[in-house]
Amino acid sequence: MRQLQLPVFKFTEEQKEFRKKVRSFLQAEKQKGTFDTHADSWLSAYSEEFSKKIGAQGWIGITFPGKYGGQARSSIDRYIVTEELLAFGAPVASHWFADRQSGPLLLKFGTEEQKEFFIPKIVKGECYFSIGLSEPNSGSDLASLKTTAERVDGGWIVNGMKTWTSGAHHSHYMITLCRTSPQDPKNRHGGMSQLIIDLKSDGVTIRPIQFLTGEHHFNEIFLENVFVPDNRVVGEVGNGWAQGLTELAFERSGPERILSTFPLLEEAIRLLKEKKDHRGLMDASKLVSRMWSLRNMSIGIAALLEEKKDVNLAAALVKDLGNSFEQHVAEVIRLLLPAVPSKNAEDEYARLLAESILHGPGFTIRGGTTEILRGIVGKGVISA
Amino acid sequence: MSEMKSFIEDAAGKILKDLSTKEQRERFEEGEWASSLWKTIQESGLTLLGIEEEKGGVGGDYEDVFAILRVVGKYAAPIPLAEVIYANQFLATHDGEVEDKLRVVHFTEESSMIQSPYKLIHVPYGRYVDEVVVIRQEDQQASYSIVDVLTGEIEKNANLAAEPRDNLTFLNLGETKKLDLSFKEALENYTKFLALSRVAMMTGAMESVLALSTFYAKERHQFGRPLHRFQAIQHHLTAMAGEVAAAYSTLSVASSFYPSDLGKEQIAMAKIELSANANVVAKAAHQLHAGIGMTYEHELHHFTRRLWSWREEAGNETYWADQLASLYQAREETIWESITHVKGEETHAGSTV
Ligand SMILES: Cc1cc2nc3c(=O)[nH]c(=O)nc-3n(C[C@H](O)[C@H](O)[C@H](O)COP(=O)(O)OP(=O)(O)OC[C@H]3O[C@@H](n4cnc5c(N)ncnc54)[C@H](O)[C@@H]3O)c2cc1C
Numbered sequence: 001m002r003q004l005q006l007p008v009f010k011f012t013e014e015q016k017e018f019r020k021k022v023r024s025f026l027q028a029e030k031q032k033g034t035f036d037t038h039a040d041s042w043l044s045a046y047s048e049e050f051s052k053k054i055g056a057q058g059w060i061g062i063t064f065p066g067k068y069g070g071q072a073r074s075s076i077d078r079y080i081v082t083e084e085l086l087a088f089g090a091p092v093a094s095h096w097f098a099d100r101q102s103g104p105l106l107l108k109f110g111t112e113e114q115k116e117f118f119i120p121k122i123v124k125g126e127c128y129f130s131i132g133l134s135e136p137n138s139g140s141d142l143a144s145l146k147t148t149a150e151r152v153d154g155g156w157i158v159n160g161m162k163t164w165t166s167g168a169h170h171s172h173y174m175i176t177l178c179r180t181s182p183q184d185p186k187n188r189h190g191g192m193s194q195l196i197i198d199l200k201s202d203g204v205t206i207r208p209i210q211f212l213t214g215e216h217h218f219n220e221i222f223l224e225n226v227f228v229p230d231n232r233v234v235g236e237v238g239n240g241w242a243q244g245l246t247e248l249a250f251e252r253s254g255p256e257r258i259l260s261t262f263p264l265l266e267e268a269i270r271l272l273k274e275k276k277d278h279r280g281l282m283d284a285s286k287l288v289s290r291m292w293s294l295r296n297m298s299i300g301i302a303a304l305l306e307e308k309k310d311v312n313l314a315a316a317l318v319k320d321l322g323n324s325f326e327q328h329v330a331e332v333i334r335l336l337l338p339a340v341p342s343k344n345a346e347d348e349y350a351r352l353l354a355e356s357i358l359h360g361p362g363f364t365i366r367g368g369t370t371e372i373l374r375g376i377v378g379k380g381v382i383s384a
Numbered sequence: 385m386s387e388m389k390s391f392i393e394d395a396a397g398k399i400l401k402d403l404s405t406k407e408q409r410e411r412f413e414e415g416e417w418a419s420s421l422w423k424t425i426q427e428s429g430l431t432l433l434g435i436e437e438e439k440g441g442v443g444g445d446y447e448d449v450f451a452i453l454r455v456v457g458k459y460a461a462p463i464p465l466a467e468v469i470y471a472n473q474f475l476a477t478h479d480g481e482v483e484d485k486l487r488v489v490h491f492t493e494e495s496s497m498i499q500s501p502y503k504l505i506h507v508p509y510g511r512y513v514d515e516v517v518v519i520r521q522e523d524q525q526a527s528y529s530i531v532d533v534l535t536g537e538i539e540k541n542a543n544l545a546a547e548p549r550d551n552l553t554f555l556n557l558g559e560t561k562k563l564d565l566s567f568k569e570a571l572e573n574y575t576k577f578l579a580l581s582r583v584a585m586m587t588g589a590m591e592s593v594l595a596l597s598t599f600y601a602k603e604r605h606q607f608g609r610p611l612h613r614f615q616a617i618q619h620h621l622t623a624m625a626g627e628v629a630a631a632y633s634t635l636s637v638a639s640s641f642y643p644s645d646l647g648k649e650q651i652a653m654a655k656i657e658l659s660a661n662a663n664v665v666a667k668a669a670h671q672l673h674a675g676i677g678m679t680y681e682h683e684l685h686h687f688t689r690r691l692w693s694w695r696e697e698a699g700n701e702t703y704w705a706d707q708l709a710s711l712y713q714a715r716e717e718t719i720w721e722s723i724t725h726v727k728g729e730e731t732h733a734g735s736t737v
Binding site: 001004005006007008010011016019020023024027083087262265266269270273276278279281282283284285286288289290291292293294295296297300313314317320321371373374375377378379381382 | 591594595598601602612615617618619621622625626628629630632633634636637640650652653654656657660701702704705706708709710712713718719720723724725726727728
């Protein structure tokens with residue numbers, strides 16, 4: 001099956017030099033104490049200061065056109081930056097969605113005014129976005145969502161509720177998927193639109209939902225008669241579902257689906273080497289082999305995406321395999337190096353282990369559950 | 385993919401599709417050598433792939449070789465193509481020229497000081513080959529001799545897939561020639577080649593297992609619908625598809641680095657991966673096929689038994705993990721530096737504070 005045959009991509013010398021540059025920067029920042037390494041840093045480690053520093057390097061929205069402050073570099077360069085940030089477990093959650101999703105969405109479907117208004121700020125690491133999809137009664141079955149936008153003079157009035165919204169308490173805006181025409185059982189994916197809601201608008205209430213670690217990570221968002229002006233609709237009214245799907249392959253096959261617990265693996269191998277634990281290193285080497293293999297797939301997909309090829313099936317596979325791997329790392333490592341895992345441990349290993357265990361269950365839920373992905377792939381394999 | 389590669393891949397695919405049929409494999413298991421299949425493969429030049437024309441070969445590189453071996457696995461061809469290609473390459477390199485014969489190499493740890501009889505254990509296709517290139521330790525170096533199988537005794541043995549792994553006994557190994565390699569190096573070279581060959585063949589076998597499974601999931605109905613409409617069955621298909629995609633990518637990357645210095649680590653990781661996931665695919669496929677998959681009649685086992693055999697050959701996960709563990713211990717590099725092939729710059733503690 002051709003769709004399962006991903007190409008080999010080898011980084012050029014120039015790209016390797018670029019990786020070195022990013023790595024040196026992060027090494028220096030880590031040594032200065034700008035940040036601590038965390039597992040799952042892309043969804044849970046926030047630092048506006050750090051996001052601005054990354055922005056100042058030109059590494060947020062690196063693929064965006066120069067006209068709006070981007071570097072117009074390839075998505076392979078973006079891949080390199082993302083990988084290095086994740087391998088270091090750097091605090092990138094603040095700007096994550098703006099860089100990965102919202103920026104590209106606006107560049108593809110947004111108006112000139114929207115691009116000029118948002119993109120330069122995103123690129124500087126000053127403007128953060130949240131993703132407003134899930135609702136209390138619409139999770140996997142997202143097309144059943146109830147939040148509605150009603151037409152009024154000059155814009156829309158939004159009513160409804162969003163939930164599990166990561167980082168909304170840090171974000172400035174939320175791309176909100178809502179219903180702009182009544183639900184149509186014959187066209188379940190029609191009638192929805194993407195609206196940019198300013199989270200400081202009247203009628204928006206953000207309430208924290210405590211994460212199982214006790215930390216404030218996601219939120220529920222109440223939308224009561226929130227006015228959204230016409231110029232804050234993304235793309236076409238009624239085309240929200242299709243627009244939201246366009247960046248899905250990037251989202252599903254990126255390094256963040258493989259590397260969430262990599263800092264734990266690297267630290268564990270360092271410790272095993274220190275102890276000269278040959279057996280332990282053997283077990284760890286199997287995890288490294290898996291990571292290598294998944295990374296090769298992910299890079300192969302990145303190369304196809306750069307050529308604008310359709311890779312949805314392979315991308316769903318990488319997310320499924322990658323997320324299982326990320327969870328598996330903690331389960332293998334905990335047996336190799338017994339410790340008392342704790343979020344507040346002084347010891348970096350014990351802390352990374354705690355983060356990997358506690359955040360683990362979310363890996364196979366966020367961005368589409370394992371069950372949903374496997375359904376997509378299973379059907380894709382049959383019809384191919 | 386090079387044009388040459390896809391061309392010979394297609395050509396080999398055509399031959400094997402026609403000649404490595406279920407019936408052919410069954411006759412093979414009953415004890416009949418696949419002579420017409422082998423003859424066609426030889427005539428097409430595939431046994432001399434990767435050998436320069438001046439040395440009697442047909443050209444091509446290692447990526448071509450492993451691409452063909454994937455196709456061999458895909459059709460579960462009952463032929464020792466990987467082993468013969470290696471033996472031919474070996475003679476072309478050390479003798480300077482090669483004449484195409486059904487031959488395999490065999491390493492024996494016993495030094496040449498040991499007196500006869502010489503027992504060669506698990507020689508692939510031993511009963512069918514014309515000659516064996518026996519490689520032994522001679523002082524610090526390796527030496528080899530070419531023995532005619534007709535001069536020895538054959539004790540038949542086979543792996544899980546009924547592929548011959550015979551024990552041969554010879555009273556005399558004949559004239560020996562010295563190699564410019566240590567025995568260890570020579571053995572390591574062969575193990576690496578064979579490991580990547582098995583990776584290629586397992587990739588092909590996995591592809592066929594997936595293809596048989598999707599076919600059956602559409603064909604077989606229960607509870608008034610085809611199996612593929614059940615979510616649990618979709619999950620089995622996904623598990624297989626994931627490993628097929630991973631295997632293909634693993635094979636492509638590892639063979640693109642072969643036989644460079646980076647190659648050994650990549651082969652180790654590739655063989656660990658394929659060996660570990662062979663049964664993910666085999667198990668899901670058998671579960672999906674249920675009763676029919678447990679019969680001799682259905683051809684699923686032609687592929688799953690090969691997966692279970694090949695995952696052990698040329699080093700299983702334990703063997704290669706042992707190698708990797710020693711490698712990690714011996715070097716300063718972090719895992720991330722080695723995976724990305726980029727070494728971070730030395731930053732001196734305190735210099736940036
Ligand atoms: C850490 C984290 C961060 C998140 N951040 C955001 C965010 O920023 N913005 C946002 O909008 N959402 C976010 N989410 C929400 C996430 O997208 C949903 O949790 C997810 O889509 C699943 O929805 P649900 O939780 O309602 O589960 P449900 O859909 O109710 O599913 C419950 C169980 O049933 C299974 N199931 C459901 N339907 C089927 C089916 N058809 N076939 C088989 N099994 C099925 C599911 O796989 C799951 O196992 C986040 C979630 C997590 C864990």
